[in-house]
Amino acid sequence: MITSTKPDARRNASPYLYGQEAAAVAQVLESGQYGHSDVTEEFEHRIAEFLGVPDAVAVSSGTAALHTALLAAGVGPGSEVIVPSMTFCATVQAILAVGAAVRFIDVDPATLCVTEQLVRDAVTDATAAVVPVLFGGRAADLMGARGELNARGIAVVEDAAHAFGSRSGPHLVGTAGALTCFSFGPIKNLTCGQGGMVIPRTPEEADTVRRLRLLGVQEPQGERANTTTYRVGGFGMRYQLSAINAAIGLAQLDHFATTADTRRHLWRTYRDALAPLDSVTLVDVDVDNAVPHLCQILTPHRDRVFTALRARGIGVGVHYPPNHLQPAFAAWRRLLPATERVGREVLSLPFHQHLTETDIDVVVTALGQALAS
Known part of the structure; x- marks a missing residue:
């Protein structure tokens, strides 16, 4: 486990309270x-x-x-x-x-x-x-x-x-x-x-x-x-x-303007840090207009990367396994090629307001190492 990873990078998502x-x-x-x-x-x-x-x-x-x-x-x-x-x-x-x-x-x-x-x-x-x-x-x-x-x-x-x-x-x-x-x-x-x-x-x-x-x-x-x-x-x-x-x-x-600005800043920080990595596509949330809720990448090496980052204490997740492949919804199953590819490749990086730019650097560095291994 990376000792430099703060607890904030170990969580995929986390509530944020302002004190009131x-x-x-x-x-x-x-x-x-x-x-x-x-x-x-x-x-x-x-x-x-x-x-x-x-x-x-x-x-x-x-x-x-x-x-x-x-x-x-x-x-x-x-x-x-x-x-x-x-x-x-x-x-x-x-x-x-x-x-x-x-x-x-x-x-x-x-x-x-x-x-x-x-x-x-x-x-x-x-x-x-x-x-x-x-x-x-x-x-x-x-x-x-x-x-x-x-x-x-x-x-x-x-x-x-x-x-x-x-x-x-x-x-x-x-x-x-x-x-x-x-x-x-x-x-x-x-x-x-x-x-x-x-x-x-x-x-x-x-x-x-x-x-x-x-x-x-x-x-x-x-x-x-x-x-x-x-x-x-x-x-x-x-x-x-x-x-x-x-x-x-x-x-x-009362604090939503701060929430929106912080989440946009964190998402842009990830975008810039991820740009040099091969085999990674950042899912576009239209950050200039959206208040981002997730920061997600697509990579054909998802399962290997997921396992490696989790082993190093980094809180990656998968949002979401496609519903048409779930047993409860099998009656409505049909071929959805884009969704099925995304379902194999999507990975959610830690994203919440407790993160710092240092946390994001730790996450992206570990991601690059996992992709290279």
Whole structure:
């Protein structure tokens, strides 16, 4: 193990707190209002304000955001959802949770994101929604295909778990007309400890997600204390975001400009350090517009490099094994040559805000040695 490697380089990802989060949580605990409360609603308001959108609906996780967004878009049994295989399995599980079938598609190996043409080629009469995954923080721009999809009644539900704060051209992710889902999990660019957010397209979608996150109860939570009954209007889950988690998110949001600048600087530092290495391709996140969530390379020597770096205490990882090759999703397996090559070659380097330029130098030096061995 390299003794010069700090613990920060031994972790592939790590939460980063600014110091105000503990006090914010303590204030919630002192209030006695631990569940959904006005703190949760303040977090919703602040996210909507940050994005410049009319509304934002907080839920308990990014997976919950995808599940409720698909339901709000009317996706259900008998329909089909187009989704890249190159994503975390949560994306696929949310589609299966609404009873829809999965149609896996390939990605552009340069970005690990879908393209308009890949989506167009995959659309069938059964397609109800497309779920582009904004991989690593890069915005997958489907604006050119949006009119065609809308004309066919096909919803665009963005899996923006990696992409809070990123842009596609002039548009912040969540503002370009898609039903957008964010994740605020422990290692995301903005964390609530655990949480998610749906950015609805219409007031009706917002109302639907709010009912779904509270077990289908129609009355807003604050009104139930003043009545002897309530109405359950349909299916729902317990997907509320607690005030404890919202308080963490509010504290994080105050520092998000610093988060974005730091992550862009770290990614550019990796880019410059990796440039001399042969047999390595850096996955492009469009760093000038994205807030990077991952720093990934492609190398045909991935497995050998992975083993060598792990043995030397460096926290590399693989994001992600392709879903169309997973046993649980075998019913929807199809040939996806680009994804299958990427699945063999992709390697995530340590990437989080605790890293220093010295840490990155240690990682890249060890990578070069592993490639040369």
